[in-house]
Amino acid sequence: MINAAWLIKRKVFKFIIVYFNMKKRALFILILLSALFSFYVSAGQNETMTVEANIFAEEIYQDIISIEVPDYIFLGNVSKGEETEKAKIYVNNTGNVNVTITPQLKDLSDEIFRNLYFQNRQTGNNSAIRRIGNYNFNIEKPSAGGKRSEYFYMWLDLTDFEESIIENRMGERAEITFIALPQN
């Protein structure tokens, strides 16, 4: 009887020890993981600092795009239904790369100067006529640091101009830019 009671007591005691051991282990793991979690969270919060720097590329080349263009171009006199004389425009490539020149009208809605036309040569294979916005021409790089000169023709063609010009417009001007870009 005493033995049975002692056995029951022992089993209960063993159960309590095991139970508390497990609880302790769980508690230990809980504390450990909480500490780890809080460490990671705080580390994560510290990661939000922003570092910024300007990183400059190495200067390994000295290719230069350089052009010489006229300051001013006068196209002459013209009336509705006519076209001006073809002006021969010279552009010099003074850099060390091949360039493509694209004429661009600053005000694309300019009713007069949107009728500017271009042509590489007046005759032959290279004589296609193109309107401003669709024209560009190439100039090869000069040999041995000099300059290479190229020309094209430009004129104002009002033969198909539909608006009415009711008074003389002396000194009518438009801003045209000859944009030089290196060839790919």
Place this chain on the structure above:
Amino acid sequence: MRNKIVFALLLIILASNASAIKISLSPSHISLSGKTGENLCQNISLSSDKNVLFYGEDKWSVKKPKNSFNDYNLSSSSLELTAVYLKEINVKEKENIAFCIKAKNPGNFYGTLIYKSSSGTGAIGSLIELKISKEQAFSLENVIALNSIFLLVLLLLLVFKNYKD
């Protein structure tokens, strides 16, 4: 008669020289590569044989254009690129300036940096090739966050198991 011809020729030569302007830009090609959000910079030099006020602008394309400026028809803001450079600069002989760019999205971008002279008809530009890769997806922050979530789940499972036992 001969003097008159020489004088006329001299006048023509002088007049033609007076009405031309020489402008230069270096380098002609700008190649930059980096990650999204990274500030990438390049030094450029602008020069002129006259005192000229230049206006700068940049134009972009997502496809590699051929040789025409007209193919560059997008603004930097439309591609979520932030380009920082001097939009106006007075150049007496030569000026060195910085061109910096930051991209929000990865990809290849093709652009031009153009400087137009306020006097005259000239403008010069550099071609820009920008290669942007995505910022590393598994950064330290992301790994920490994932670890934390994993540990939290593990903890909950352990507590639940102990409670059940």
